[in-house]
Amino acid sequence: MRFHVEDDFAVLAERYARHIARLRVEPLPRDLAPSMWRLLIETATLRKSENIRPNLAGEWMRAILTDAPYPLTLMSSVLERLRADGDVNALRVGILKSVLIRNFAKTLKGEVPVSLDMDCREPGYLLGRLFAVYEQVQVAALGRNVNATIKDKYYGSASAQPRKVFAYLDKGSAPHLSRIGKQRPGHKVVLERSIADIMEMMSPGDDPFPAHLPDRQQALFALGYYHQRSEFFRSKTDKTDVAEAAGEDAA
Structure with missing residues (x-):
């Protein structure tokens, strides 16, 4: 077991819904509510699950369910993949957008844009x-x-x-x-x-x-x-x- 969270189911569901909302970018990806695995392989070399950074899945899910800041390794992992392969797709951009909203919203000049x-x-x-x-x-x-x-x-x-x-x-x-x-x-x-x-x-x-x-x-x-x-x-x-x-x- 990675971690334990105890709260009302409605609260946890609302927090997860906000996580999905933070991922939204336009044009939209094919999967409007991608699974954690689908998101995490976008951070991994060659999109192989064995290359996902250790503990990243647990740290990110804990942050989502406890309404805490996201792990910064999430941002650095996606940026590393973008520099390596240049595949700027909706899922990767959505992940970056969600980290910006959750961790840096107060330091930005305005809201993080969904579309142009x-x-x-x-x-x-x-x-x-x-x-x-x-x-x-x-x-x-x-x-x-x-x-x-x-x-x-x-x-x-x-x-x-x-x-x-x-x-x-x-x-x-x-x-x-x-x-x-x-x-x-x-x-x-x-x-x-x-x-x-x-x-x-x-x-x-x-x-x-x-x-x-x-x-x-x-x-x-x-x-x-x-x-x-x-x-x-x-x-x-x-x-x-x-x-x-x-x-x-x-x-």
């Missing part, structure tokens, strides 16, 4: 969104049939040490944007505007690309990236049509 929050000014969230835009620039210019996307190459370093990566990404986006402009000038305008809008939201006077992001901001980076990338997928057709029309009018 255009007003969120957390540095990690903005950098994650910006990284997703640069990725979209590459995809729009070269398509998806490339040997390695910028996410494949740089997600881990961009989320942990943005200063080393973002200047390069900005420089590398210029030829891609030029190529897009020759084929779809309106789409180029949309992407350039997205970059500018995010940059303008960064704190004036501060270095927009810090040398290092702490774990909390790396979690927000993943959340911002997931939301912005999903927004491109969701509204790609509508945005492209509007942008092309705007480009034709300008011409």
Whole structure:
């Protein structure tokens, strides 16, 4: 037996329901109420249950049922997997979001967003969104049939040490944007505007690309990236049509 909790069943059920609510992100995962095992394998190397960190399952379930802060090894384990394989999926992002809400809500500038929050000014969230835009620039210019996307190459370093990566990404986006402009000038305008809008939201006077992001901001980076990338997928057709029309009018 890992631990013992004694309380009214209704209280325990409510606490578990709040745990499920904290996991919610949009777009939603296929499983709206994933089991603890399904969540925990997202923290493990190769998604093998034998690679889950010892005691993590018990510590997390105890925190859920006693309404205590979550174990920080939960966040560090997910961040480690994201840096290793770059699979930014709904379950992993949901885990990070739940830790942010349970452990860091009082230190954040606002609520942890469920879906794309255009007003969120957390540095990690903005950098994650910006990284997703640069990725979209590459995809729009070269398509998806490339040997390695910028996410494949740089997600881990961009989320942990943005200063080393973002200047390069900005420089590398210029030829891609030029190529897009020759084929779809309106789409180029949309992407350039997205970059500018995010940059303008960064704190004036501060270095927009810090040398290092702490774990909390790396979690927000993943959340911002997931939301912005999903927004491109969701509204790609509508945005492209509007942008092309705007480009034709300008011409």
